Amino acid sequence: MKDYKPVIGLEIHVELKTKSKMFCQCSADYFGAKPNMHVCPVCMGMPGALPVPNKTAILWMQTIGRALGCTLPKHSKFDRKHYSYPDLPKGYQISQYDEPFAVKGKVLLKNPYLKGGEKEFHITRVHMEEDTAKLIHQGKDSLVDFNRSSVPLVEIVTEPDFTDADDVKAFLEELQVIVRYLGVSDADMEKGSMRLEPNISVRKPGEVGLPKYKVEVKNINSFRFVKAAIEFEVKRQIEILEKGELPKQETRGYDDVHGGTYSQRSKEEAQDYRYFPEPDIPPFEFSEKYISDVENSLPELPSTLLTRFVKEYGVKEIDAYILTRDKKTADYFESIVLNDKIKKAGQAVANVIINKKIATSLPAEKFIEEFLKLGKPVETDTALLDTAVTTVLGANEKAVTEYKSGKQSVIMFLVGQVMKQMKGKADASVVRKTLEEKMK
Numbered sequence: 489m490k491d492y493k494p495v496i497g498l499e500i501h502v503e504l505k506t507k508s509k510m511f512c513q514c515s516a517d518y519f520g521a522k523p524n525m526h527v528c529p530v531c532m533g534m535p536g537a538l539p540v541p542n543k544t545a546i547l548w549m550q551t552i553g554r555a556l557g558c559t560l561p562k563h564s565k566f567d568r569k570h571y572s573y574p575d576l577p578k579g580y581q582i583s584q585y586d587e588p589f590a591v592k593g594k595v596l597l598k599n600p601y602l603k604g605g606e607k608e609f610h611i612t613r614v615h616m617e618e619d620t621a622k623l624i625h626q627g628k629d630s631l632v633d634f635n636r637s638s639v640p641l642v643e644i645v646t647e648p649d650f651t652d653a654d655d656v657k658a659f660l661e662e663l664q665v666i667v668r669y670l671g672v673s674d675a676d677m678e679k680g681s682m683r684l685e686p687n688i689s690v691r692k693p694g695e696v697g698l699p700k701y702k703v704e705v706k707n708i709n710s711f712r713f714v715k716a717a718i719e720f721e722v723k724r725q726i727e728i729l730e731k732g733e734l735p736k737q738e739t740r741g742y743d744d745v746h747g748g749t750y751s752q753r754s755k756e757e758a759q760d761y762r763y764f765p766e767p768d769i770p771p772f773e774f775s776e777k778y779i780s781d782v783e784n785s786l787p788e789l790p791s792t793l794l795t796r797f798v799k800e801y802g803v804k805e806i807d808a809y810i811l812t813r814d815k816k817t818a819d820y821f822e823s824i825v826l827n828d829k830i831k832k833a834g835q836a837v838a839n840v841i842i843n844k845k846i847a848t849s850l851p852a853e854k855f856i857e858e859f860l861k862l863g864k865p866v867e868t869d870t871a872l873l874d875t876a877v878t879t880v881l882g883a884n885e886k887a888v889t890e891y892k893s894g895k896q897s898v899i900m901f902l903v904g905q906v907m908k909q910m911k912g913k914a915d916a917s918v919v920r921k922t923l924e925e926k927m928k
């Protein structure tokens with residue numbers, strides 16, 4: 489089975505939290521609202537109603553594109569994508585076809601939990617579209633709530649770069665963090681403001697290029713489910729390939745109760761959406777200044793901050809990673825560590841924040857007061873420690889034998905013995921490390 493290689497590309501939808509919808513002035517904040525209260529002729533798709541593009545939505549979408557390393561073309565346009573479904577009142581969705589607002593990006597993953605170190609993944613495009621209405625199924629009836637109809641929706645498409653479900657999960661987590669840093673979306677999967685679609689195929693041993701089919705798993709709402717869906721699909725597809733057959737090109741759903749995917753519709757032929765340029769919205773010509781303003785408005789992104797925290801404040805990579813998972817914590821950490829009273833005690837501040845040794849919600853000044861009260865970490869006299877460790881190991885042969893035969897838990901007993909010898913004047917983690925070294 490080893491020579492089968494998964495091929496995975498992603499499509500991700502992110503709903504923007506602009507005040508108004510994509511092409512009208514209705515409120516885009518539909519979550520929890522009474523059905524069909526945020527509607528007007530434009531987002532209900534009435535004949536003759538004219539769409540007016542939301543400037544902020546386009547700017548925010550371009551910001552996402554830029555944060556993902558994309559180029560922002562000067563020229564762009566909207567297109568109509570036609571299909572018929574009860575959640576799409578116009579019979580077409582306003583989207584972008586061949587000239588999206590952002591193209592060709594890449595994302596560097598610096599997740600220290602990732603196996604194999606830093607990895608880079610490529611973005612094909614990021615485009616702007618409108619969300620559909622929401623169908624609510626009640627027994628044999630289906631109800632339509634148009635509050636979501638035409639809420640600004642960003643689609644991010646990656647290259648089929650991924651070969652591993654864990655990498656996909658790490659990428660999606662990073663993407664969520666980035667979008668939240670930008671402050672343009674809650675990217676909340678439970679509320680449906682971030683929706684995930686992995687495309688999966690498997691390369692046969694020796695096969696070059698992309699496999700001649702792909703399976704798309706629609707609208708998954710958790711990172712864990714994406715990973716499970718990919719693992720399930722890879723296994724299912726390998727079983728089919730093993731029989732000398734080709735898996736069907738199709739769209740599948742994910743069933744989180746049974747943990748598997750199931751066929752929804754087969755997609756042998758590409759669906760014909762009869763795309764054509766949206767005649768009611770003129771094409772866009774962005775000035776150089778506009779584009780460079782978008783680029784310059786980007787905040788520092790989590791991966792850059794991570795590197796900086798390691799370099800400038802001497803924080804361990806893993807802790808810098810934890811601190812940079814949300815902008816609020818990262819900014820808070822930096823506001824403290826840059827305070828004159830702290831003298832850039834980066835790792836010590838990181839430890840206190842991460843281990844919540846002081847309520848991290850305290851105003852910075854208060855936090856610093858408490859931090860200074862904690863006192864300096866205990867300095868360990870290494871010569872004394874060496875003697876203490878040798879004495880303790882000599883006096884506890886049974887514990888040493890147990891540790892060496894795999895009973896790791898006795899280490900805490902030995903640490904306790906050494907601490908006693910040192911009369912508490914040692915850092916427990918240094919003691920532990922020294923013990924582990926000596927018992928190797």
Ligand code: ADP
Binds near residue numbers: 496498688689690699
């Ligand atoms: P479609 O027009 O059917 O949506 P695209 O070529 O636009 O297809 O690709 C959609 C997504 O599928 C992209 O994320 C892309 O990386 C991914 N993809 C394309 N070919 C494959 C493949 N053979 N296996 C897995 N993913 C693929």
Ligand code: MG
Binds near residue numbers: 704
């Ligand atoms: Mg698709």
Ligand code: ZN
Binds near residue numbers: 512514528532
């Ligand atoms: Zn409206």
